[in-house]
Amino acid sequence: xxxxxxxxxxxxxxxxxxxxxxxxxxxxFAASSESLPDDPALLEHLKTCENCSALVRDLQYIADQARQxxxxxxxxxxxxxxxxxxSLATEPTYVANPNKQ
Amino acid sequence: MxxxxxxxxxxxxxxxxxxxxxxxxxxxxxIERAKAGDAEAFSKLYALHKRRVYxxxxxxxxxxxxxxxxxxxxxxxxxxxxxxxxxxxxxxxWLHRLTVNLVLMHLRKKGLQLVSLEETINPSEEDSxxxxxxxxxxxxxxxxxxVALERAVASLPPGYRMVFVLHxxxxxxxxxxxxxxxxxxxxxxxxxxxxxxKLRELLRQPExxxxxxxxxxxx
Numbered sequence: 001x002x003x004x005x006x007x008x009x010x011x012x013x014x015x016x017x018x019x020x021x022x023x024x025x026x027x028x029f030a031a032s033s034e035s036l037p038d039d040p041a042l043l044e045h046l047k048t049c050e051n052c053s054a055l056v057r058d059l060q061y062i063a064d065q066a067r068q069x070x071x072x073x074x075x076x077x078x079x080x081x082x083x084x085x086x087s088l089a090t091e092p093t094y095v096a097n098p099n100k101q
Numbered sequence: 102m103x104x105x106x107x108x109x110x111x112x113x114x115x116x117x118x119x120x121x122x123x124x125x126x127x128x129x130x131x132i133e134r135a136k137a138g139d140a141e142a143f144s145k146l147y148a149l150h151k152r153r154v155y156x157x158x159x160x161x162x163x164x165x166x167x168x169x170x171x172x173x174x175x176x177x178x179x180x181x182x183x184x185x186x187x188x189x190x191x192x193x194x195w196l197h198r199l200t201v202n203l204v205l206m207h208l209r210k211k212g213l214q215l216v217s218l219e220e221t222i223n224p225s226e227e228d229s230x231x232x233x234x235x236x237x238x239x240x241x242x243x244x245x246x247x248v249a250l251e252r253a254v255a256s257l258p259p260g261y262r263m264v265f266v267l268h269x270x271x272x273x274x275x276x277x278x279x280x281x282x283x284x285x286x287x288x289x290x291x292x293x294x295x296x297x298x299k300l301r302e303l304l305r306q307p308e309x310x311x312x313x314x315x316x317x318x319x320x
Contacts, residue, residue: 026287026294030275059290059297064306065250066269073251074159074196076172081147084176091180093138 016045136184160266161204175200253303261296268293
């Protein structure tokens with residue numbers, strides 16, 4: 001649905017179809033991650049359509065759960081640090097033991 | 102810092118970011134010493150950040166060997182560029198942005214076009230998330246653990262995974278992602294939505310091992 005269509009629909013207060021509602025979801029999530037949409041037609045659909053409200057809950061749940069993945073769980077092998085050290089040794093500004101300067 | 106047209110700037114810390122990147126004891130001092138080329142300080146920075154950098158690389162690339170190479174590349178780049186870090190944002194945020202830019206550059210070199218995600222790495226019909234106009238099914242809330250989510254994210258098509266990791270995991274905004282991936286913000290929003298739909302689809306499927314166990318038990 002284009003914004004033009006959305007605006008026409010709001011004026012006519014026609015009920016939203018699931019397809020129309022779901023088409024607006026990317027923008028809705030981006031615009032109001034922590035608050036409900038203020039368009040009455042969207043709110044009405046969310047209130048009355050069990051399927052779409054379950055979809056919204058699930059998508060919000062996935063977005064919330066994603067944050068727990070920020071905590072790192074994987075560790076690089078020791079080879080990585082060894083290779084970094086070898087490469088750093090060739091850097092002109094690298095000071096292996098600053099106290100000996 | 103500029104990585105293939107991407108300006109490496111220190112953006113102001115966004116609200117909530119402080120919670121995601123709390124200050125680390127001894128980090129500030131290590132940064133200053135590392136700026137002078139101190140190997141020991143650099144070793145400390147590596148120890149503090151290696152897991153987050155590597156995990157980020159692994160999620161973006163989905164391959165251990167490439168992820169290790171990019172982790173190495175990121176820390177070498179860090180060593181060369183740390184002098185330009187002025188502390189206007191959290192160090193981890195700055196390091197993450199540097200890593201993301203390097204990974205994206207690596208992917209472009211490999212021929213993965215990120216300019217228009219919609220057209221170039223759009224998944225096949227088979228991979229596309231289905232619209233949900235059907236009957237209601239079991240809700241996800243409370244049923245998804247970290248391992249299941251991690252596995253589902255890893256199985257996302259690359260374009261979806263990239264935007265999902267950058268936005269929902271790493272906390273980048275759509276406008277930042279649009280700059281990094283050289284696409285529109287609309288494109289970023291759309292890819293994220295499709296990624297979440299696809300994840301929902303994947304997470305609602307029974308676990309393969311559980312399914313196999315059930316089949317085995319039925320025999």
